[in-house]
Structures are given as C-alpha cells and as structure tokens.
Amino acid sequence: MDITLIVVLVIALALFFDFTNGFHDTANAMATPIATGAMKPKVAVTVAAVLNLVGAFLSTAVATSISHGLINEGPGGVAITPEMIFAGLIGAVVWNMITWLRGLPSSSSHALFGGLIGAAIVGAGFDSVNYAALLTVVIIPAFLSPVIAALVSLLATRIAYRVTRRPVFPNERGGFRIGQVFTSSMVSLAHGTNDAQKTMGVITLTLIASGAQSANQGVQFWVVVACALAIALGTYTGGWRIIRTLGSGLTEIRATQGFAAEASTAATILASSHLGFALSTTQVSSGSIIGAGLGRRGSKIQWSTAGKIVVAWFITLPAAAAVGAIASGIARLGVGGLVIDAIVGAAVILGLYLWSLRKPHDQAAAIEVDVAANAVFTRKELRDMQRKKRAAQVAERRAELSRERTLRRMAGRNGGRR
Amino acid sequence: MGIDWFAFLTVAIVAVVSACFVVLVYSIGLRLWSAADTRAGKYTVKDDGTVGPATAGFPQPGTVQPGVRAFRALAVACFAVSGLAVLYGIYLIVPQFH
Numbered sequence: 237m238d239i240t241l242i243v244v245l246v247i248a249l250a251l252f253f254d255f256t257n258g259f260h261d262t263a264n265a266m267a268t269p270i271a272t273g274a275m276k277p278k279v280a281v282t283v284a285a286v287l288n289l290v291g292a293f294l295s296t297a298v299a300t301s302i303s304h305g306l307i308n309e310g311p312g313g314v315a316i317t318p319e320m321i322f323a324g325l326i327g328a329v330v331w332n333m334i335t336w337l338r339g340l341p342s343s344s345s346h347a348l349f350g351g352l353i354g355a356a357i358v359g360a361g362f363d364s365v366n367y368a369a370l371l372t373v374v375i376i377p378a379f380l381s382p383v384i385a386a387l388v389s390l391l392a393t394r395i396a397y398r399v400t401r402r403p404v405f406p407n408e409r410g411g412f413r414i415g416q417v418f419t420s421s422m423v424s425l426a427h428g429t430n431d432a433q434k435t436m437g438v439i440t441l442t443l444i445a446s447g448a449q450s451a452n453q454g455v456q457f458w459v460v461v462a463c464a465l466a467i468a469l470g471t472y473t474g475g476w477r478i479i480r481t482l483g484s485g486l487t488e489i490r491a492t493q494g495f496a497a498e499a500s501t502a503a504t505i506l507a508s509s510h511l512g513f514a515l516s517t518t519q520v521s522s523g524s525i526i527g528a529g530l531g532r533r534g535s536k537i538q539w540s541t542a543g544k545i546v547v548a549w550f551i552t553l554p555a556a557a558a559v560g561a562i563a564s565g566i567a568r569l570g571v572g573g574l575v576i577d578a579i580v581g582a583a584v585i586l587g588l589y590l591w592s593l594r595k596p597h598d599q600a601a602a603i604e605v606d607v608a609a610n611a612v613f614t615r616k617e618l619r620d621m622q623r624k625k626r627a628a629q630v631a632e633r634r635a636e637l638s639r640e641r642t643l644r645r646m647a648g649r650n651g652g653r654r
Numbered sequence: 655m656g657i658d659w660f661a662f663l664t665v666a667i668v669a670v671v672s673a674c675f676v677v678l679v680y681s682i683g684l685r686l687w688s689a690a691d692t693r694a695g696k697y698t699v700k701d702d703g704t705v706g707p708a709t710a711g712f713p714q715p716g717t718v719q720p721g722v723r724a725f726r727a728l729a730v731a732c733f734a735v736s737g738l739a740v741l742y743g744i745y746l747i748v749p750q751f752h
Contacts, residue, residue, distance in 0.1 A: 294748050372658075384666045391670060392677040399681035400688075408688040415680050418740050426747050496677050503673035506746050507665045515665075 241571065242318045245578055246442045249325040251466045252585075254435040256332040257344040258288060258470020261431065263478040264341070264501070264521040265423035268494035271483030274413035275420075277474070283417075284424045285472035291428020292436075292464030306349055306369050307356045318442050319567045319574065320355040325438070326581045327351025327560030331552060333588040339477035339485070340548040343516040345434060346374060350556030355564035357557070378549055381504070381515040385523030386530070389500035393531025396492045412495035419498035424471075426505050427517055432467045436460060477592075481545075482522065487529030487537045497521075497528035519549060676739045683732030690725035 266280040275283065307316060328344070328351040335342040356364040400409055436455050439462075443449040449456065483489060489497070501517075501524045508515040522545055529537040563581065566573045691697065745751050 291747070294750065376662075380662055384662075384669060387666070388669045388673045392673045395674055396677050396681045399678065400685050408684040408691075411684040411687065412680075415736070422740065422743050422747070425744070429747055429749070495680070496673075499676050500669070500673040502743060503676070504665070504669040506743055507668040507672065510746055511661060511665050511668065 242322060242574060243442055243446045243448065245574065246318050246322050246325065247439055247462075249322060249329065249581075250435050250438045250442075251462055253325050253329050253332070253344075253348065253438075254432065254463050254466035255470035255473075256329055256336070257431050257435070258285075258467040259473045259475040260332055260336055260341070260344050260470075260478065261427055261517060262471045262474050263482045264517050265420045265427060265498070266474075267479045267482035267521075268489050268497055268525065269413075269416045269420045270479060271489045272413060272416065272491045272494045274416040274491065274494065277479075280420070281472050281474040283421060285468040287421055287424040288428035288432065288471045289464050289468035291425045291430075292432030292467055293460060295429035295433050306353060306366055306373060307364055308366050316352070316356065316441075316445075317359065318445055320352065320359045320564060321438060321442055322574065323355035323359070323564035323567050323577065324348065324351035324353075324560045326563040326577060327354055327556040327558070330559045330581065330584055330588075331556040333585055334555075335548055335552070336475055336477060337588055337592050338548075339481040340545055341478050341482055341518045341522055342545075342548045342552045343518045344431065345516060346378075346549070346552045347556040348434065348438075349374060350553035351560035353553070354557030354560030354562075355567075358561045358564040359568070374553060377515050378519060381508075381519045382523030382526070382546075384515075385500060385504050385520040386527035388504055389497045389524040389527030390531045392496035392500050393493050393528045396496045397532060400492065409490075409492050412491040415495045416491065416498055419495060419502050422502045423498055423505065423517070423521065426502065426509070428464075428467065430509070430514070430517070432463045435463045435466070439463070481541065482525055485538060485541045486522070486525050486545075487535055489525065489528065490532065493528035493532055493535075496531065497524040500524045500527065672739075676736055679732050679739075680736045683729045683736065686725050686729035686732060690722050690729060693719040693725060694722045695719075 262281055262284050266275070266284050269275045270277050270280050325348070328347040331342075331347045331350070332344055335347075353365050353370075396412070436459055439459050440449070440455050443456070443459075487493075501521045504520045504524070505515065505517055508520075522542075526537060526542055529535050563577050566577050566580075569576070
C-alpha cells in the first residue's frame with residue numbers, strides 16, 4: 237500500500253470536509269442576525285469567519301479518538317486504517333453537500349461519524365461499532381437537544397417580550413439587535429473551538445497511523461493553520477441556502493426572538509459541553525429558532541420545513557454511513573480502488589456544485605414553497621401590513637383603556653373600590 | 655448501557671436558568687433605558703397611557719420627570735451584568751483560561 241498517496245488524499249479530503257463544515261454551520265450562528273438586520277450579510281459571515289479562525293487556534297487539544305467511542309478503537313478493538321478514514325470522509329462530505337443543496341441544516345459531526353461507521357462496518361465487520369455509544373452519543377441527543385433548546389428559547393422569548401411589553405413605555409426592542417451581535421458571535425466562537433478540532437484530530441491520527449509523526453507529539457502547527465483557514469474560508473463563503481432556511485424558512489424572526497434564540501443556543505451549547513456530553517450545534521440552534529417562533533404570539537412556524545429538517549437529522553448518520561460503506565468497499569481493492577474513490581468522489585462533489593449553480597437562487601423545490609410563504613411579500617409590503625396591524629392594536633387598546641376609565645369612574649361614584 | 659439521564663436534566667436546567675437570566679437582565683436594561691428616555695422628555699405620554707414622540711422641541715416643558723440619571727444608571731448596570739455573562743461565556747469557551 238502506498239502510504240504517501242493515502243495520507244495526501246486523507247489530508248486533502250479532511251480539509252475539504254472542514255470547509256463544508258464551515259459553510260454548513262455559518263447559519264447556526266448568523267441566520268438570525270442576518271434575518272433581523274442586526275448585521276449585514278457580508279459583515280455577519282466575515283465576523284463568523286474571523287471568530288472561527290480564532291476559535292480554531294484556541295483549541296488544539298489532541299483528540300484521542302476520532303469517533304468519540306463510536307467505533308471500538310484501540311487495544312482489543314479494530315484499528316482504523318487511513319483507508320477507512322478516507323472512505324468515511326467521502327461519505328461525510330457527500331452528505332454535507334447534498335443537505336446544503338437542499339438547504340437543510342444537518343449536523344456535520346453526525347455526517348463524519350456516519351461515514352466512519354459505514355467505512356468501519358465494511359472494513360472491519362459489524363462488531364467494530366459500539367452500538368451502545370451510538371445510542372448515547374448520537375440518537376438520544378438527537379431527540380433531546382432540539383427539545384431542550386426549544387424549551388429554553390421559548391421561555392427566554394416569553395421573558396423578553398413580557399419585560400419590554402407595550403404600550404407602557406416606548407419599547408426599545410431594536411436594542412436587542414445589539415445584543416444579538418454578541419450572542420451570535422459567542423455561538424460562532426464556540427463552533428470554531430469545537431469543529432476545527434475534529435478535522436485536526438482526523439489529520440493528526442492519520443499522520444500517526446502512517447508513521448509520519450510520533451503518537452505523543454501534539455498537533456503540528458501547519459495542521460492547525462490549514463484547518464483554521466479551511467473552516468474560516470468555508471464560513472466566509474456562507475451557506476446562503478441554509479441561512480435562508482433557518483432565517484426565514486422556519487419562522488419569521490424578529491430582533492427580540494433572534495436575541496432570545498441565540499442566547500439560548502449559546503447557553504445550551506456551553507452547558508452541554510461543560511457538563512459532560514456534547515449536543516450538536518446545528519440541532520440546538522434549529523430548536524432554539526423553533527422555540528423563539530413559539531414564544532411570540534401571532535408568529536407562524538412552517539412545520540413542514542421543520543419536519544424536513546428533523547427527517548434530515550435522522551437520515552444523516554445512515555446516509556453518510558451508506559456512502560462511507562460503498563467508498564470503503566471500493567477502497568479495499570487497493571491503490572486502484574483509492575484512486576477510483578477519489579475520482580468518483582471528486583466527480584460527485586463537482587456535480588453537486590454545478591447543480592447548485594444551475595438554479596442559484598431557488599432552493600430545492602420542496603423547501604422553496606415554505607420559504608415562498610415568507611418571501612412573497614416585499615419588505616415594504618410587510619412593513620405596511622405590520623404598521624396597519626399595529627395601528628389597529630393601538631386603537632383597540634385605547635378603546636379598552638377608555639372603557640376601563642369609565643368603569644372606574646362609575647365604581648368611584650358608587651363608593652365602591654376596584 | 656449507562657445513559658446519564660441526570661446529566662441531560664442538569665444541562666437542561668443550567669441552560670434554562672442561564673439563558674433566561676441573561677435575557678431577563680438585558681430586557682430589563684432596555685426597558686429602564688426607554689424609561690429614562692421617557693423621563694427625559696423624549697416622548698409624550700398621553701392620558702390614555704399610549705406614547706408618542708415629543709411633538710415640539712425636545713425636551714418639552716412639563717414632560718421631564720426626575721430620576722433620569724437613576725434610570726440610566728440602572729440600565730447601564732443591567733447591560734454591564736449581561737456583558738459579564740458574555741465574558742464568562744468566553745471564559746468557558748476558551749480552554750486556555752482553565
């Protein structure tokens with residue numbers, strides 16, 4: 237086996253995975269500030285890119301296992317060969333591209349786990365997967381994290397609206413936009429520290445496996461730089477399709493909701509990563525947005541979009557595993573298989589990219605309809621509608637207050653107390 | 655197969671408490687800020703409790719109420735507390751700090 241070829245292929249593909257991870261997850265932090273106008277789109281992705289870059293440099297602890305115990309690695313288990321890593325990465329990248337094309341936010345880590353699992357099953361048999369860990373690390377959090385996030389965000393949104401309620405004072409809900417800049421930036425930074433590290437782990441473990449570096453040596457500096465740049469570049473490219481889905485496809489987000497949602501996302505992610513188990517950023521942030529939508533009276537949630545997103549979460553792991561398994565099967569043919577893998581993988585990725593260019597401004601037809609519901613009105617029309625609605629509300633409140641005053645006067649006349 | 659349900663519960667509770675705390679403090683800050691604006695005569699409060707922008711010159715005579723500075727100071731204090739929460743979050747994110 238030509239060890240140099242496989243190492244080069246894995247590193248290139250790992251960096252590309254890092255890139256897709258970046259543009260897939262820009263939306264988690266930046267969809268709501270872009271939707272509410274807290275930051276201009278270009279500014280938002282630039283801030284996210286810089287914070288991801290900084291985050292990648294901050295966190296360089298060596299990962300001891302790529303798969304978080306999903307695959308029985310180490311003594312007594314199977315050795316993950318660079319071929320398996322390569323096949324797993326193909327699965328992860330292809331699935332990331334497909335979900336991006338459909339505008340669906342799905343977890344990049346689950347795609348990576350899925351790809352590795354598929355590759356390991358083909359490469360080393362069904363015993364190589366730790367199914368108990370699969371349940372605790374992937375499946376149960378996938379059910380719980382959106383629910384927890386939605387609950388947190390629902391409560392936070394209610395509180396925010398209750399405290400800044402009209403019409404006692406002119407409300408300053410515009411001020412939530414400033415807060416949003418900070419909460420979104422925190423989500424971005426947290427993402428950078430977590431996700432770039434994953435790719436660094438993959439590359440470092442490949443280098444160790446191939447004997448290019450010793451096991452007790454930390455992450456090499458060029459690996460850190462390359463991963464940081466790849467994730468930052470991906471973030472800067474901006475997954476506009478996913479940003480649109482999260483920013484306006486699920487529900488129409490206002491500044492108050494956006495602030496509450498991002499604060500909840502940041503709080504949930506920080507709590508989860510410091511109290512034991514990691515929840516997927518993507519799932520937490522989607523859950524928060526749904527919670528924020530539930531928290532404001534009169535806001536509608538496109539449950540059909542939400543349903544599609546949930547379906548995407550649950551098929552992410554098996555789908556990436558299937559692609560990983562096929563790639564792993566081909567890779568077993570030897571060097572020729574690896575070359576076939578690389579060429580087919582590159583062709584599929586290029587094909588998906590070209591397909592995305594073919595209709596650059598619509599999302600996949602299914603999502604399009606939901607988004608259209610929010611997008612058919614121009615900003616001006618929406619503003620006019622809101623203004624009319626607000627005028628009606630004020631008139632109603634005035635009438636109510638005057639009724640109350642009359643009642644109070646009547647009560648006063650009778651000597652009663654109200 | 656040890657599923658740590660207690661850990662899930664802890665995460666949920668900590669997340670609810672911390673997120674709600676930050677949002678509450680920041681919202682109170684915004685509300686106090688707008689209260690200070692109102693007291694400074696930036697708006698006119700009509701008899702029915704609705705609020706409009708000050709019609710003529712600002713501040714309009716008769717609309718200025720005492721306590722502008724106190725409200726502003728309290729609002730700034732609230733923003734400072736939210737700022738501290740953000741700093742604590744950054745402290746948690748950056749591994750070099752602990």
